[in-house]
Amino acid sequence: MIRFDNVCKRYPGGHEALNNVSFHLPRGEMAYLTGHSGAGKSTLLKLIALIERPSRGNLVLDGVNLGSVRNHKIPYIRRNIGIIFQNHHLLYDRTVFDNVALPLIIAGYQHREIGKRVRASLDQVGLLNKEKAAPITLSGGEQQRVGIARAIVHKPGLLLADEPTGNLDPELSREIMELFARFNQVGVSVLIASHDLDLIKQMGNPVVSLSQGQLVHNGLEQTAHG
Amino acid sequence: MAKIESNQVAKNSPFKAWLTNHARTLISSLGAMTRQPASSFMTTAVIAIALALPSGLFVLLNNASHISVGWDNSAQISIFLKTSVSEKDAQKLMGKFRLYEDIESVSMINKDQALNEFKKISGFGSALEALGGNPLPHVITIQPVVDSTRPDKIRHLLKQLNKQKEVKLAQLDLQWVQRLFAMLEIAQRGIWVIASLLGVAVLLVVGNTIRLDIQNRREEIEVTKLIGGTDAFIRRPFLYTGLWYGISGGVLAWVLTVLSISLLDGAVEHLASLYNSGFQLQGLSGSEAFSLIGFSCLLGLFGSWIAVGRHLSEIEPS
Numbered sequence: 001m002i003r004f005d006n007v008c009k010r011y012p013g014g015h016e017a018l019n020n021v022s023f024h025l026p027r028g029e030m031a032y033l034t035g036h037s038g039a040g041k042s043t044l045l046k047l048i049a050l051i052e053r054p055s056r057g058n059l060v061l062d063g064v065n066l067g068s069v070r071n072h073k074i075p076y077i078r079r080n081i082g083i084i085f086q087n088h089h090l091l092y093d094r095t096v097f098d099n100v101a102l103p104l105i106i107a108g109y110q111h112r113e114i115g116k117r118v119r120a121s122l123d124q125v126g127l128l129n130k131e132k133a134a135p136i137t138l139s140g141g142e143q144q145r146v147g148i149a150r151a152i153v154h155k156p157g158l159l160l161a162d163e164p165t166g167n168l169d170p171e172l173s174r175e176i177m178e179l180f181a182r183f184n185q186v187g188v189s190v191l192i193a194s195h196d197l198d199l200i201k202q203m204g205n206p207v208v209s210l211s212q213g214q215l216v217h218n219g220l221e222q223t224a225h226g
Numbered sequence: 227m228a229k230i231e232s233n234q235v236a237k238n239s240p241f242k243a244w245l246t247n248h249a250r251t252l253i254s255s256l257g258a259m260t261r262q263p264a265s266s267f268m269t270t271a272v273i274a275i276a277l278a279l280p281s282g283l284f285v286l287l288n289n290a291s292h293i294s295v296g297w298d299n300s301a302q303i304s305i306f307l308k309t310s311v312s313e314k315d316a317q318k319l320m321g322k323f324r325l326y327e328d329i330e331s332v333s334m335i336n337k338d339q340a341l342n343e344f345k346k347i348s349g350f351g352s353a354l355e356a357l358g359g360n361p362l363p364h365v366i367t368i369q370p371v372v373d374s375t376r377p378d379k380i381r382h383l384l385k386q387l388n389k390q391k392e393v394k395l396a397q398l399d400l401q402w403v404q405r406l407f408a409m410l411e412i413a414q415r416g417i418w419v420i421a422s423l424l425g426v427a428v429l430l431v432v433g434n435t436i437r438l439d440i441q442n443r444r445e446e447i448e449v450t451k452l453i454g455g456t457d458a459f460i461r462r463p464f465l466y467t468g469l470w471y472g473i474s475g476g477v478l479a480w481v482l483t484v485l486s487i488s489l490l491d492g493a494v495e496h497l498a499s500l501y502n503s504g505f506q507l508q509g510l511s512g513s514e515a516f517s518l519i520g521f522s523c524l525l526g527l528f529g530s531w532i533a534v535g536r537h538l539s540e541i542e543p544s
Binding site for chain 2: 049051072075076077078079081083089091093102103105106107108109110111150
């Protein structure tokens with residue numbers, strides 16, 4: 001699904017965020033990305049979501065080399081990725097339903113289909129009764145789950161999450177991670193950046209660790225070759 | 227990847243999706259405007275006033291040229307024939323003039339008729355009788371077709387008339403007609419200058435409103451880009467908002483123009499009655515109202531286009 005091949009990312013000004021990173025996340029696999037803040041986790045996710053471009057090396061997503069994708073093609077690549085942010089990035093001027101429906105509206109789904117899928121998606125995160133609520137009235141954990149519902153509503157092949165449990169207490173964090181595991185069980189590839197090492201250990205998925213822009217541990221190696 | 231395939235089935239065809247998206251955006255952008263009635267109304271009102279001013283002036287100018295058409299009746303050409311020309315020849319000449327395109331009507335003052343009238347009015351009857359013959363020539367009077375856009379046409383006609391061998395002198399008080407046309411033209415150009423300046427003002431107003439709108443919705447734009455919204459998708463609501471401002475501003479401008487004209491109407495009628503004239507103010511015609519609103523739509527769309535082009539590309543998710 002995702003293949004990093006000696007990828008470097010150098011920001012203007014000389015800061016090297018990623019240095020010769022290589023790993024492969026197979027389709028249908030779920031992995032964690034760990035490291036201290038500033039280790040390059042966010043940069044790595046941004047490269048996959050085409051928010052940033054690699055300075056060197058090859059990054060292939062679902063058979064497409066992201067280094068050579070033209071700007072006007074970016075939206076169509078992003079439509080096969082569900083992105084979950086630490087700070088939810090919900091739109092507070094509309095209801096939970098409308099927030100979750102956004103990816104479907106962008107992709108041009110039929111009206112009836114949108115209602116069905118949004119409810120199915122909200123049901124999966126346990127917020128079916130909140131569809132008419134304003135996001136601001138929800139708790140932090142509920143808002144995060146709305147964000148997850150939005151990320152999965154269009155059934156993307158890949159889920160990216162950047163510190164999805166950053167602001168949540170351990171119990172809620174675990175719930176969220178188990179939610180991701182459930183999506184993974186139905187075939188979605190998942191890559192989660194997190195520094196919650198205890199929780200990651202409990203979940204038991206492969207771990208990729210970064211430190212100062214370099215790959216220091218690649219738990220995917222066995223899966224990739226096995 | 228059976229999942230992805232089932233996605234395709236539930237989706238509209240690209241064209242239908244595109245159409246649905248447009249319809250959805252058309253309605254939702256109007257909805258967004260009505261949710262902020264005060265600020266939307268103010269923007270609309272600024273556009274309307276900026277457009278109502280030149281269109282009001284245009285109506286007044288139009289009416290001025292209507293009045294001047296009334297005056298054009300006095301733009302009469304008198305043709306004094308040579309005294310040697312007989313009445314029969316004069317009739318023949320009249321027939322010839324009637325065929326001219328530039329001549330609206332022709333009539334003749336017979337020299338006997340003229341003499342009788344002159345005798346009666348002047349009181350020089352006996353003195354004229356002493357002359358023996360009739361010293362007056364036949365006179366043909368012509369009503370030229372007045373084309374306010376081609377004042378030189380009358381001069382050309384006059385030249386032609388003077389060339390006729392039967393004609394001693396054809397004359398027209400051309401100067402005042404020319405002066406009037408010149409004045410109307412200056413007024414017309416003045417209105418165009420004002421209209422263009424105010425048109426630019428409308429562009430700036432719409433552009434600035436849309437720019438603020440883009441800034442306010444920065445978060446939404448970033449999220450939409452991250453979820454896979456194309457530039458066209460993100461651009462669309464802003465363009466439609468501009469279009470709605472154009473439409474509402476145009477309609478309000480039309481209403482303002484109609485109201486101002488009706489305010490003037492009573493006073494103008496009173497003035498006209500003092501001149502024994504049945505003159506009435508003409509408002510905007512249907513097609514003129516339509517072009518006013520259409521022009522306003524274009525300005526709204528173009529203004530938002532400029533703002534969107536300048537400011538939307540600056541927003542990228544980070």
